[in-house]
Amino acid sequence: MATPEISIALAHLLRGPIHAEDQPAAWTTISTFTKQLRDHLDVLGLRLVIDDTERYAYLRAHDELPDGMPRLIRRHTLTFSSSVLLVMLRQQLATAESDGQMPRLVITGTDMVEMLRLYRHDDLTRDQINGDISVLDKLGYIRTLRGQDDTWEVRRIIKAIVTGEWINTYGQELLAAITAIEGKDESNDHGVDGDDARDGAPADAALPEASAPKGA
Numbered sequence: 001m002a003t004p005e006i007s008i009a010l011a012h013l014l015r016g017p018i019h020a021e022d023q024p025a026a027w028t029t030i031s032t033f034t035k036q037l038r039d040h041l042d043v044l045g046l047r048l049v050i051d052d053t054e055r056y057a058y059l060r061a062h063d064e065l066p067d068g069m070p071r072l073i074r075r076h077t078l079t080f081s082s083s084v085l086l087v088m089l090r091q092q093l094a095t096a097e098s099d100g101q102m103p104r105l106v107i108t109g110t111d112m113v114e115m116l117r118l119y120r121h122d123d124l125t126r127d128q129i130n131g132d133i134s135v136l137d138k139l140g141y142i143r144t145l146r147g148q149d150d151t152w153e154v155r156r157i158i159k160a161i162v163t164g165e166w167i168n169t170y171g172q173e174l175l176a177a178i179t180a181i182e183g184k185d186e187s188n189d190h191g192v193d194g195d196d197a198r199d200g201a202p203a204d205a206a207l208p209e210a211s212a213p214k215g216a
Helices: 006-015 024-031 034-043 080-098 109-119 124-140 164-183 192-200
Strands: 047-051 056-061 075-076 103-110 140-147 148-154 209-213
Touching: 006 024, 006 034, 006 056, 024 034, 024 047, 024 080, 024 103, 034 047, 056 075, 080 103, 080 124, 080 148, 080 164, 080 209, 109 124, 124 140
Parallel strands: none
Antiparallel strands: 047 056, 075 209, 103 148, 140 148
């Protein structure tokens, strides 16, 4: 039978990623009782992923589940705009780290609007961009700073979603797809359909996949 500490940590993990700075008690339990937690989660078809350096933990579904077993963690592909924003934030984080800047990357909503409009010169509205920001906030990739409604911290967990390998393979293709969208009025020879690119994955590009508990 699980101890109360393990039960609480399991409940938190099933709700979403755990960051040590936000939930120190749950993080301590995860660090102390890693094997026990993994044993409990394995029964549910889940695996525990821990980054001790960045100090966060989250769940992934096993690649193969027993026949008839439902997935407790749903996977979905982000929309084109949300993916572009996520990639650009990942690049900003990498730049901040390489420059030896502050350990936290803090960015405003206005900054994110300007970043997206730099690449997308179509009729993208602030409301649409706010929607993309809300998606990343809900998934835990960014978080609003307390008392600052238009300022977010970029969470380092995005490094687990948008890896350096992913950026090298798909990042430039994703951003290049925007150029194809913008040139659509001048030429119809591009391989990306504008409507499809706005609503989902561009042709031949694998967008980041996010994981979230069922019902989230």
